[in-house]
Amino acid sequence: xxxxxxxxxxxxxxxxxxxxxxxxxxxxxxxxxxxxxxxxxxxxxxxxxxxxxxxxxxxxxxxxxxxxxxxxxxxxxxxxxxxxxxxxxxxxxxxxxxxxxxxxxxxxxxxxxxxxxxxxxxxxxxxxxxxxxxxxxxxxxxxxxxxxxxxxxxxxxxxxxx
Numbered sequence: 566x567x568x569x570x571x572x573x574x575x576x577x578x579x580x581x582x583x584x585x586x587x588x589x590x591x592x593x594x595x596x597x598x599x600x601x602x603x604x605x606x607x608x609x610x611x612x613x614x615x616x617x618x619x620x621x622x623x624x625x626x627x628x629x630x631x632x633x634x635x636x637x638x639x640x641x642x643x644x645x646x647x648x649x650x651x652x653x654x655x656x657x658x659x660x661x662x663x664x665x666x667x668x669x670x671x672x673x674x675x676x677x678x679x680x681x682x683x684x685x686x687x688x689x690x691x692x693x694x695x696x697x698x699x700x701x702x703x704x705x706x707x708x709x710x711x712x713x714x715x716x717x718x719x720x721x722x723x724x725x726x727x
Contacts, residue, residue, distance in 0.1 A: 566704060573612045578602065579700040580616055580625065587678040590626045590698035591654070599702035601628035603653035604681070607663050613699060614685040622683060626698035628654040629679035629687065637674055647672045651679070 566577035579597060581590070587601075594600050604610050604627060617625060635650040648667060652658055659665050665687065672679070672689035679687050680696050690696070 571616060572704060573609070575704050576609075576701050577704055578613065578616065580620055580622070581698045581700075584695040584697055586695055587626050587630075587692040587698075590696075591628075594698070594700035597700055597702070599700040600654055601626055602681075602699040602701045603628045603657060604666070605663065610663070610666050610681070610685055613681055614683060616699075617681065617683040617697075622697050624680045624682045624688070624696050626696050627679055627681045627687070629659075630654060631672075631677040631689075633677050636677060642674065644670075647674045 566572045570577040570579050572578075577599075579594075579599065581593070585593065591601055602613060604613065613625075613627075617623070629651055630653070631651045637646060648665065651665075651672075666681075666685060668682075668684075668686040668688055671687060674689070676689045676691050678692040679689050681687060681699070
């Protein structure tokens with residue numbers, strides 16, 4: 566991974582030191598040939614949560630987004646309804662490999678951007694609010710290391726634990 570990025574599995578993550586709107590955060594990630602983080606597993610959510618904590622940050626923008634046209638109007642939408650239609654940067658649906666990490670009262674509705682808090686929970690927030698942000702991109706090389714243990718040779722991928 567480039568300097569200033571953190572590696573986990575086959576992905577590099579960048580945690581911004583500055584705060585910005587969701588749109589500007591997205592543009593900054595694109596400028597680094599990356600995108601706002603797409604959380605696809607419980608382990609990835611835990612890793613990013615620990616990364617926030619290690620840098621003493623309370624929250625950061627992630628790539629979870631809901632088109633404004635899909636936001637419910639009025640009060641005729643329960644929590645189950647409010648949780649529908651969210652995608653990663655408008656493309657990929659939330660992975661079926663994990664249960665979404667919404668706070669128990671979230672999303673609250675009326676906003677179309679999401680942040681990860683250092684509790685590991687997701688909250689919907691106004692896109693114009695400024696937060697730190699997490700970018701991700703694949704590693705340049707899918708490195709594997711070889712370990713010669715007493716019971717044979719094993720391949721493994723290094724993992725960063727902040």
